[in-house]
Amino acid sequence: MTQIVTRRELVLAFIIVAMVLLIGVRAPVFLSFDNLRFVVTDTSVLIMMALAQMTVILTRGIDLSVAANLALTGMLVALLSRALPGLPIPVVMLVALLIGAGLGLVNGLLIAGLGIPPIVVTLGTLAIYRGAIFIVAGGAWLTSKDMTEAFLAFPKAEFLGLSSLTWVALVVTIGFYVFMTLTRTGRGLYAVGGNPVAARYCGVSLRLSQVLVYTLAGTISGLAGYLWVARFGIAYADIGIGYELTVIASCVIGGVSIAGGIGSVIGTVLGALFLGVVANALPLINISPFWQMAISGAVILAAVIVNTRSEWKPQKLILHEARRAAAGGQK
Amino acid sequence: MADTTDDQPGARAEAEPILRLSGVSKRFPGVKALEGMRLDLYAGHTTALVGENGAGKSTLVKILTGIYTPDTGSLVVDGVERTIHSPRDAWADGITAIHQEPVMFDELSVAENIFMGHMPVDRRGLIDWSSMIARTTELLERIEADFAAKTQLKRLGVAQKHMVEIARALSHDARIVIMDEPTAALSAREIDDLFRIVADLKRQGRAILFISHKFDEIFRVADRWTCLRDGCLVGEGLIAETTEDELVKLMVGRSIDQVFPKREVAIGEPVLEVAGLSNATEYADISFTLHKGEILGFYGLVGAGRSETMQGLMGISPPTRGTIRINGHEARIAAPADAIDAGIAYVPEDRQIQGAVTALGIRENMSLASLAKTANKTGFVAYAAELARTRDLGSKLAVKAAHWDQKLMELSGGNQQKVVIAKWLATKPQILILDEPTKGIDIGSKAAVHAIMADLAAEGLGIILVSSELPEVMGMSDRIVVMAEGRMVRVFDRAGATPEKIVSVATGGMA
């Protein structure tokens, strides 16, 4: 908390910038303002989802159901807006948030209440939510023809030169930053993940934290569900399939420790941006999207190796000279 | 608060207790940890709670701080009946504790560690970082700690982390302060600091519950005592009216011979020769020779670099210069596995973190380091042999458990320590490094650990004993290395060592 950005995050930011520039050499169009704006817009949903996932991983958990939640909520609000075309968009978004929160709360209650491991619970709800999409829509696909103009317009709107998606991601990011650094509950998540027994001695409850983070992850997934369906103008049972892995990968690349207790908002945003740049650049420089998986995989491994190295025990300052040198260096 | 300020604790000796716990029972599967326990605490008084490992002391602390709910019993604070269901309830009743288990968050700053669960917030409900840092700095000054509020906890040494725990307890400004073995990781100077704090608290009219296995401390700091045996109250009274022998007899049920079992052993060939060992920031120019059958003591203030030096020998915090020779041959030690291959065993200082697998049982933990020896030719572990060994060492050290497969996390703090020590004693290495081996261990088992050390030395092992307990270092060692600020300042012979000289050298005096 004492440092706003860690060295690790600076390195990651540097790698992203270097990557963008290198790609720009091969394909100058990549560096155009319009394209960069598009890349950020395209990554907005990933950023939001990764931030929510980060809070889950901080508590030593994992939420595999986020993409299924996204798809189910997306389908439900699409159905809703088809049934009630007059519904104002803020209401639609509110409904998406609530449905998502409810689906996330189910995870949280099962994990905190029954003590079932998060990976098992969310693997189960993943399948249930995916199945539910099929059931609520009767197996049908909803396309832009089934959606109202207003429903489709929001993600495409622009304010002050930035897309609404970018704005939403920005607001969510600031919200998470304030939550994680300036609230007791946010700091408590680090305690719960870092040392659950000690957290209990400080009156910070693991169970309450779990209910909170899974609900939060669900809420963000719900919002993302509306944005996704409206942006692409399509809803069906398989949208965003496997997307939870991209979300988790963003966290890992951004320095969130799967063992819990370590992770930052800035790192996670950078992790998502990294994957967003890779996904958007590869087609431009004629690399098959199939390579994309392999590349993200390699990057995740590299990130994990960097993390374990940086988690090495730092040397203590005991020798007189070493202390003097450290004190001098700080001035 | 003003009305409780009282400069003459004596005047209140027979006053009403500020806290009265009575009829408290708590059972765990297979054990009754407490049975009809009673405890009174008085404003301006320090009450020592004594009892063997597993007697139920920490269980009592956890009941008072809302971690455990008792099966039966009542709690009266300031004449009002209370129930405590969570640490927050305890804080609200003015009760705060330094727990025996480390309450530490390595990734967070010192300030966050101290204020976790009760960080100051501003009007908008957001954490007020500047006031939190300021209050932390104030607390750190009060306990004379030498690190900053924003330091990440993982940069601190064991004793410094303990100072953080003390600061946390003080941060609540509570009327009742509980300290469960607060000095276990501290050396003479920090203990003096702690006792100064205790005296301050007493002067302010707070009640203190002090738990320790070290009788010199109890007699220095406490006004009253309460003794527990197997979860039951066996006696209470004024410290001024009792003796150490009486307390020991009461808590153990027999008397214990407290003479150090040091034996005259023929000192053999050098087994470990260290020359000029240094790394960048932790230790420099460490040179010594350890012989077969010798016990070499390492004394110093906490943070003097003793543990780091040993970790250097083990390849955990590898040296950048210097040589290590084992049995006359130069050894290359780049990682702990090299050291273990070379016949060095190391019992680390913070055993709860480095030494124990708390989710495994006692038997598995004890044989972890010596698996190669208990496994038979087919590679399977010989269960009967393993159990026999566990039983043998376990009863020698008086490990108190419901059964030998009980999970370590269900044992009392001291009993966990015993299991980890037993684990390394079972490996029978050439060189054994013991870092604070009797920390948190009760008086009877301490004697057992010392006896085992003497036996191993007699068998020709070279033993390095790192300890902050001066009587232990002096009682057990053939020679004593004193370290300060990462360097060796002097080596004493058994004959030439006196407590005054050693402490003065360790604190930077020129003896």
Ligand SMILES: Nc1ncnc2c1ncn2[C@@H]1O[C@H](COP(=O)(O)OP(=O)(O)OP(=O)(O)O)[C@@H](O)[C@H]1O
């Ligand atoms: N969570 C638990 N589950 C099962 N048994 C437990 C648990 N906690 C404590 N016990 C048992 O309760 C008894 C009392 O333990 P406690 O920790 O109170 O001892 P203690 O007096 O603090 O000992 P020490 O001096 O070693 O710290 C022990 O026999 C211990 O094994």
Ligand SMILES: [Mg+2]
């Ligand atoms: Mg205890």
